[in-house]
Amino acid sequence: xxxxxxxxxxxxxxxxxxxxxxxxxxxxxxxxxxxxxxxxxxxxxxxxxxxxxxxxxxxxxxxxxxxxxxxxxxxxxxxxxxxxxxxxxxxxxxxxxxxxxxxxxxxxxxxxxxxxxxxxxxxxxxxxxxxxxxxxxxxxxxxxxxxxxxxxxxxxxxxxxxxxxxxxxxxxxxxxxxxxxxxxxxxxxxxxxxxxxxxxxxxxxxxxxxxxxxxxxx
Amino acid sequence: xxxxxxxxxxxxxxxxxxxxxxxxxxxxxxxxxxxxxxxxxxxxxxxxxxxxxxxxxxxxxxxxxxxxxxxxxxxxxxxxxxxxxxxxxxxxxxxxxxxxxxxxxxxxxxxxxxxxxxxxxxxxxxxxxxxxxxxxxxxxxxxxxxxxxxxxxxxxxxxxxxxxxxxxxxxxxxxxxxxxxxxxxxxxxxxxxxxxxxxxxxxxxxxxxxxxxxxxxx
DNA sequence: GCATGTGAATAGATTCACAGCG
DNA sequence: CGCTGTGAATCTATTCACATGC
Numbered sequence: 001x002x003x004x005x006x007x008x009x010x011x012x013x014x015x016x017x018x019x020x021x022x023x024x025x026x027x028x029x030x031x032x033x034x035x036x037x038x039x040x041x042x043x044x045x046x047x048x049x050x051x052x053x054x055x056x057x058x059x060x061x062x063x064x065x066x067x068x069x070x071x072x073x074x075x076x077x078x079x080x081x082x083x084x085x086x087x088x089x090x091x092x093x094x095x096x097x098x099x100x101x102x103x104x105x106x107x108x109x110x111x112x113x114x115x116x117x118x119x120x121x122x123x124x125x126x127x128x129x130x131x132x133x134x135x136x137x138x139x140x141x142x143x144x145x146x147x148x149x150x151x152x153x154x155x156x157x158x159x160x161x162x163x164x165x166x167x168x169x170x171x172x173x174x175x176x177x178x179x180x181x182x183x184x185x186x187x188x189x190x191x192x193x194x195x196x197x198x199x200x201x202x203x204x205x206x207x208x209x210x211x212x213x214x215x216x217x218x
Numbered sequence: 219x220x221x222x223x224x225x226x227x228x229x230x231x232x233x234x235x236x237x238x239x240x241x242x243x244x245x246x247x248x249x250x251x252x253x254x255x256x257x258x259x260x261x262x263x264x265x266x267x268x269x270x271x272x273x274x275x276x277x278x279x280x281x282x283x284x285x286x287x288x289x290x291x292x293x294x295x296x297x298x299x300x301x302x303x304x305x306x307x308x309x310x311x312x313x314x315x316x317x318x319x320x321x322x323x324x325x326x327x328x329x330x331x332x333x334x335x336x337x338x339x340x341x342x343x344x345x346x347x348x349x350x351x352x353x354x355x356x357x358x359x360x361x362x363x364x365x366x367x368x369x370x371x372x373x374x375x376x377x378x379x380x381x382x383x384x385x386x387x388x389x390x391x392x393x394x395x396x397x398x399x400x401x402x403x404x405x406x407x408x409x410x411x412x413x414x415x416x417x418x419x420x421x422x423x424x425x426x427x428x429x430x431x432x433x434x435x436x
Numbered sequence: 437g438c439a440t441g442t443g444a445a446t447a448g449a450t451t452c453a454c455a456g457c458g
Numbered sequence: 459c460g461c462t463g464t465g466a467a468t469c470t471a472t473t474c475a476c477a478t479g480c
Contacts, residue, residue: 013449019421020402037461046402049461050451057463065457065462082421083428090420101319107400107417112424152423175430176423178416182325184238184264192426194419198396199325201412202308202370203237203300205394206330208410209369210301212393231471255439267439268473275441283440283480 010081014055020045021052022078029071037068084112091117091150091174093165094157095125095135098180102156103130116148121161138168145172152176159183166193228299232273238263239270240296247289255286302330309335309368309392311383312375313343313353316398320374321348334366339379356386363390370394377401384411 024044028036038056042049056062056069059077063069079085090113092099099118108115118130121138128135136144144150153169155162155177162181169177170191179185179195187193242262246254256274260267274280274287277295281287297303308331310317317336326333336348339356346353354362362368371387373380373395380399387395388409397403397413405411 011449015425016418016422018425019415019418022421023400024402039461044402046404048451050453051449053462054450054464061463063462066460067458068461081425083424084421086428088420088424088427097319097322101315102416104315105416108420110417113420151427152420176427178419178423182241184242184262186264190430192423192430194423196414196416196419197237198320198323198414199328200234200237201396201414202306202326202331203240203302204234205370205396205410205412206301206306207233207236207299209306209394210304212408212410229471257439266473268475269471271440272442272472279441281440283478284438285480286439 008058008060010058014058015082017045017047017051017055018078018082020047021055022075022082022084025071025075025078029075033071035064035068036071036074038063041069082112086112088113088151089116089148090114090152090154091119091144091148091169092154092156093119093138093169094155094161094181095120095128095130096156096158099156100130102154102180103133113152116150117144119144121157138165141168141172145174150174152178155179155181155185157181226276226278228276232276233300235263235265235269235273236296236300238265239273240293240300240302243289243293243296247293251289253282253286254289254292256281259287300330304330306331306369307334307366308332308370308372309337309362309366309387310372310374311337311356311387312373312379312399313338313346313348314374314376317374318348320372320398321351331370334368335362337362339375356383359386359390363392368392370396373397373399373403375399 024041038049038052042052059081062074062077092102092115095118103118118133118135119138120135125135126137153174155165157165159182162183162185166177166185166187170187175191177193182197182199242259256267256270260270277299280292280295310320310333313336321336336351336353337356338353343353344355371392373383375383377400380401380403384395384403384405388405393409395411400415400417
């Protein structure tokens with residue numbers, strides 16, 4: 001576990017694109033392509049080539065001038081950088097509409113993540129089986145955390161419960177949280193929080209949609 | 219429909235925060251607060267006060283020095299700017315796991331959006347009723363579009379189908395797309411595309427989680 | 437006096453353009 | 459010769475700090 005000092009500082013924007021590159025590289029690998037140019041990778045990832053090269057340069061100089069990048073090697077390096085060479089136990093809080101869908105979501109099967117527990121505050125839901133798992137009560141979070149060591153907590157509760165759930169996750173020692181509830185959630189320093197908010201995305205689309213409508217009628 | 223030239227250019231980052239402010243303002247309004255300071259709004263939105271003031275200044279000078287912003291007026295101005303004073307018809311493509319959850323999602327009930335059609339490429343799913351709507355076939359998209367005029371299309375299909383679905387949505391005249399499929403999708407200029415990608419979010423969390431683990435053991 | 441509104445300063449991300457190297 | 463790697467230039471976003479005006 002020790003060793004490996006963190007030498008390079010990778011920009012946030014780059015970190016957010018690495019998974020996109022990785023996905024493209026898996027496809028390319030499936031097609032038996034041994035190397036790939038920044039230009040081709042850029043095309044597959046929907047960005048431009050300069051960005052690909054700059055992004056990859058933060059990981060180190062893994063390309064060969066005049067040739068491109070070795071696909072297999074790049075897959076390995078990006079996977080390692082993203083921490084996907086190990087398994088992260090995931091806990092889902094809230095098994096309503098969305099929590100259900102998430103619990104069944106095959107995307108988790110992508111290597112690196114495994115749902116290890118489902119919890120809900122509603123006693124009526126406790127015991128319900130979803131796939132391999134039975135829903136447990138939110139109050140049992142400390143015990144569940146101690147036993148299963150979830151690294152990532154997913155909040156799939158109504159907005160009103162989100163902050164309290166986040167507080168409990170943090171108290172249970174979870175330092176990475178993905179919030180699906182439509183609410184602003186605050187976490188202490190040292191905890192990483194990301195959010196996925198459908199209603200915000202729709203409102204952003206609405207803004208640009210309106211602009212289009214306006215300019216069309218101008 | 220005509221008139222209203224577009225005078226101010228609102229930065230993308232600001233557009234993405236307006237829905238967050240709006241949500242906070244609804245809460246504040248429910249608590250009978252008539253005015254709010256940038257500082258308080260910042261707190262509720264999880265950003266800093268300077269950002270709130272700068273963001274709101276792009277919409278115009280709607281605050282009163284020494285006092286703050288009128289909550290009701292600000293709600294109206296932001297709603298108008300985001301295009302939420304009208305109803306946007308939404309079409310969902312793909313009624314699998316996620317599509318189902320989205321179709322039932324109460325977040326749509328938030329004013330401004332209404333699901334007007336559900337389509338799927340699988341004939342076995344056609345006819346299935348979800349809430350008020352019956353699932354229709356993807357091939358009927360042109361007719362559905364002509365009749366219901368969806369403004370926003372949501373892609374909730376497997377990754378492999380995403381690009382083709384996007385192409386069909388664009389062909390049907392839809393210019394705003396929200397993609398939930400874990401795939402890069404390209405759209406022509408003039409079409410707004412946003413994506414929500416669970417597996418990318420998990421991988422980003424994994425990156426920072428690994429950093430934490432590393433620095434903890436350093 | 438107090439909180440907004442905004443130029444100026446800073447930080448961060450993207451793109452350019454080309455030197456460097458296989 | 460071709461494609462990477464990267465400084466420099468540009469663009470975008472954030473933050474500072476204070477003049478402005480209620």
